[in-house]
Amino acid sequence: MVIFKNVVKYYENLKVLRDISFQINRGELVYITGPTGSGKTTLLKLIYLAEKPDQGEIIVGDFKVTNLKASQIPYLRRKIGVIFQDFKLIQNMTVFDNVAISLIIRKEKDIKNQVLEALKKVHLRHKADCYPKILSGGEQQRVVIARAIVSKPELILADEPTANLDPNTATAIMQLINEINLQGTTVIIATHYRELFRNTWRRIIRIDEGNLIEKAAQ
Numbered sequence: 046m047v048i049f050k051n052v053v054k055y056y057e058n059l060k061v062l063r064d065i066s067f068q069i070n071r072g073e074l075v076y077i078t079g080p081t082g083s084g085k086t087t088l089l090k091l092i093y094l095a096e097k098p099d100q101g102e103i104i105v106g107d108f109k110v111t112n113l114k115a116s117q118i119p120y121l122r123r124k125i126g127v128i129f130q131d132f133k134l135i136q137n138m139t140v141f142d143n144v145a146i147s148l149i150i151r152k153e154k155d156i157k158n159q160v161l162e163a164l165k166k167v168h169l170r171h172k173a174d175c176y177p178k179i180l181s182g183g184e185q186q187r188v189v190i191a192r193a194i195v196s197k198p199e200l201i202l203a204d205e206p207t208a209n210l211d212p213n214t215a216t217a218i219m220q221l222i223n224e225i226n227l228q229g230t231t232v233i234i235a236t237h238y239r240e241l242f243r244n245t246w247r248r249i250i251r252i253d254e255g256n257l258i259e260k261a262a263q
């Protein structure tokens with residue numbers, strides 16, 4: 046589903062990722078971890094083509110991301126659901142509209158059913174007409190997840206999905222992401238928070254000083 050071959054990424058003179066190679070198979074859930082500033086968010090941004098690599102090759106599904114024409118980028122992004130901190134909910138739009146927005150932009154049919162189905166999956170069907178500010182932090186994050194899954198992406202990228210949540214809410218959010226994975230979606234979670242993968246049997250990819258250190262499990 047995702048292949049990195051000898052990927053190098055600089056921000057000006059700063060070499061953030063050095064010769065990173067790995068493969069994530071369809072249906073996997075993988076953690077990307079490493080200390081703050083080690084390049085986890087950058088790695089997710091390369092998959093989504095929010096950043097471009099300086100060297101190497103990246104393949105996502107059928108897309109050779111490194112050679113992708115600008116006109117193809119929206120098609121790549123349709124395959125990917127993102128749970129990123131800088132894609133916040135729009136405060137003056139209802140929960141329903143926040144989830145619907147990508148479908149509206151694409152002029153899809155049957156938007157209402159798709160949105161309600163996504164909200165049902167995150168157990169927020171009853172909050173469809175609310176505005177984000179009256180929701181708890183955990184509920185808001187569930188709306189973000191509904192927005193990420195509404196177009197049935199093949200791949201979900203989650204960047205610190207439990208940041209700012211209390212431990213019980215964080216556990217519930219992780220359960221939800223696991224359920225989405227068990228229904229067949231490939232998931233990549235970037236986090237420096239060890240608690241998230243303490244007892245996991247899932248694959249953990251660790252980045253340290255721009256180098257990849259891969260482990261089978263903790």
Ligand SMILES: Nc1ncnc2c1ncn2[C@@H]1O[C@H](COP(=O)(O)OP(=O)(O)OP(=O)(O)O)[C@@H](O)[C@H]1O
Pocket residue numbers: 056057059061079080081082083084085086087088237
């Ligand atoms: N747009 C940018 N321009 C310049 N430098 C950047 C940019 N984005 C990130 N960096 C730098 O690249 C390095 C890696 O950043 P990145 O956000 O990928 O790390 P991270 O592992 O996600 O960290 P954290 O755990 O704090 O989220 C950091 O030193 C950061 O300052």
Ligand SMILES: [Mg+2]
Pocket residue numbers: 085086087204
């Ligand atoms: Mg980060």
